Amino acid sequence: MKLLRTPCVAAMLFASTGLVAGSAHAERGVSLNFYGVPGLIDMPSAESLPDAQITATLSQFADSSRGTVGFQLFDRVGFAFRYSRIANWDRANNYTYFDRSLDLRLSLLHESRYLPAVSVGLQDFLGTGLYSAEYIVATKTFADRLLVSAGLGWGRLSSDGELFSTGTRPGTNNVATGGTVQFKHWFRGPAAPFAGIEWHASDRLSLKLERSSDRYTEEADRLALFERKSPYNFGLEYQLTDSARVGAYYMYGDTFGLTAQIQLNPKRPAMPGTSASAPYPVKVRDLAAPGARDTGWAERPEVVASVRSTTAQAMSNDGMLLESMTLSGTRAVVRLRNDTNDSAPMALGRALRALTFVLPPSVEEITIIPVMSGMALSAITFRRSDIEAFEHAPDGAGQILARRVLSDAARVAEGPADQIEGVYPRFSWSIQPYVSASLFGAHDKLLGSIGISASTLYEPAPGFVLRGSVSHQLFSRYEPDGVTSVLPPVRSLGIEYFRNTRTALDDATASYYFRPGADLYGRITAGYLERMFGGVSAEVLWKPVDSPLAIGAEINWVKQRDFDGGFGFQDYSVVTGHVSGYLNFAEDYTAAVHAGRYLAGDLGATFELSREFANGWRIGAYATLTDVPFKDFGEGSFDKGIVAQMPLSWLLGKPTRSTAGLNLNSLQRDGGQRVRVDGRLYGSVREYHKQDLAKEWGLFWR
């Protein structure tokens, strides 16, 4: 598992959730259990989380610690990923047992007036089976204060109090490598009932009581970590703020337990509202004035130069860079780079309003072409009369959307004289601290480093980008993995890159971005692409501006770099490549498939599903299946992971394009690995196309 290098996002999130309260009346959400899913104490309940809810739970009792992160992917479908630790698993050898598990919950019924909520859950369906269980449970609320839950459990949740049996269940701990879905034993074997109640004593305080159907055969009987004197658990929970809750429990008649839970929702910002300042109001032309429609000014170079420089200034006031401007008597085409506003429609609206101030009255048609790394992403054309007419219309956003013309920018010609002087070459640098953490390595220890990284970016001309970064470790803790692999060690020796090297060249690349033709975007990158590989990468993407579908192809020739982070290479080289398909559907969701050849020479495909919210939050999961047999892959069986990205504007309330990213993936093995290249096209190109613009179009007039 790895966390991407990022300043301490966790601290900020906890700090921000701590303030969302402040009111005497805390809003109580759905309570979570020791497994980090909606439930009582050790047992689940049928309550479902609000759509898009993100949860984090820490629980501890009798040497068992569990940390769970959950996400409600759809209204009725939720996932939870859990990392558990059981100390004193083998006292003689001082061995601690670590376990990763993944849960899936489905809400079959939402609670209604007469009917209870009903949910079905698969607990630990992808792991090595210590917590494997399935359940069906119903929950009903009485008088808004008392929740009663009752259900049936299979697997671990049927180890105490078996009621009946549905067939035989294959032994769950026999899976040598884990990571595969155990279809055959779902809802098979003994089934036992469980039940419990939750009482909301006050606004913030709740009491819980449950009868658990979990015998804790391993922990209580075999390991004697505690004594299971009774199946009843008691708990007390306190809602600290709208997002945070803590609990204390008396477990199984023998020992105490604690939990801490946090919930937040990307749809509800930590900093509500926005502190973006007001835009320029539209300057309405007086078309009746003499000479208003005169286009003669366009022939006079000093007037044109003056319009161009005031436009550049006005754009810069709104956080945008004017790269080029084509002016004629009635038409203006403006190429803009947006580095500040994280909302594309808001950037467009501001640019257009500022343009009504600087353009002579005869200019009626305005086209804005957003550019990124010198690539024109789309051409968005408006009539100035529409901007004037709909500025204050009640449904102004809808009206202007209907009259906007969105087309492929490759068809809009640009002359060399149109480029604004002094924009290129561009050079920037930064030095900042970094934190790089790796949890759950083969040792299941917290490894990583803290240090300083310096990076630079140089753009000599539109389309050409040179970047590089170097990092220096101040404090680090890395241990050799001792992992062996049947496949070429393309990633499994990853630790060696950090272990004995203080200062390293992270990446140094030269890239060229271009438009090969209509609806086509292209990239070529060469150099030290990432810490472990260098070489050449070329990519082409086909994406029409109004299409939810995109198709891409990428080919790379790479050589494995030396461990010491210098300029040298090892002997291993490989040609990798993929054909990719992307589909944006139901507004928020994107599904992607990448099929091709991976770094170890294996062939296969990666499947990704992600959800992108209008405010920029992105949460997704991926899995890669290749022709590497599971036993050759090693522990985990195949590569899979979760990605999350939080827009900083959500946390701070001010416009900014910065994001904080998190990538949790399974043990870094050698199967199904792609080379990491900065600047892959799809993510940037889509931002100014129809579907992504529609998400936040309401901000156009903001």
Place this chain on the structure above:
Amino acid sequence: MGTVLAMRRGTLTGTLGLALLALAACSGGDQGPASMLSETTGAAKEVIAAFSGARPPAVVDGIPAGLTRESIAGITTPMLLVSVPSARNAATLAPASVNAGHVTWVSPDRITVTTRDGVVTATRGLQYDVLSNDAAPTLAAISAGGAGSYSRDLRHIGDDRRISLTRLQCTMVASGAETVVVLGHSHATRHFVETCTDPAKASREGLRNDYWIGADGVMWKSRQFMHPVSGYIETSRLIR
């Protein structure tokens, strides 16, 4: 413009947590994409400056301290006093532009309020803005002398950054002649009361807007509902 006072923003308590990040990050060269760390340290610095630096003048009863009729005596351009009681903010604004009868007023710290014949149709730069408010039915009811019921659309940007539309059901009642005092000046006005409810909301709790309009149609004073979180906005026309 004499003593034109800036509006104090809403509190930024959220970023207090970010004071933890005192790590310094340096960057230079042409303005490029900002790094996340420099963004957060920048925001933390703003908050610290706001708390430790000179505070904007206190606001008492919706009037910024130091604002008196004498202090604006020499000014002839129109001036609007706007206050948001829930945020204890107030500022004086001057007209910046006119478009189809909508006047956009701007404050020194670049907050704008747009009105049409005094009815607020948009705000920008407040923490909770009115995206758009349909003033036409309200103004029609006022010119008709107040009667009958009509519906009106109020739009905000929701938490998920999409437009949230509130369709209000309103009635306007002419409450009679009243004399209002705006910063020492008296004006004879007709008082109109607009009561609205949101049929989509289960609670059915209503809102009440008050308008005080002079004989020449100038809205001398008003109290208008703006946003479910920040509540009402009060306007007073200081200079015609």
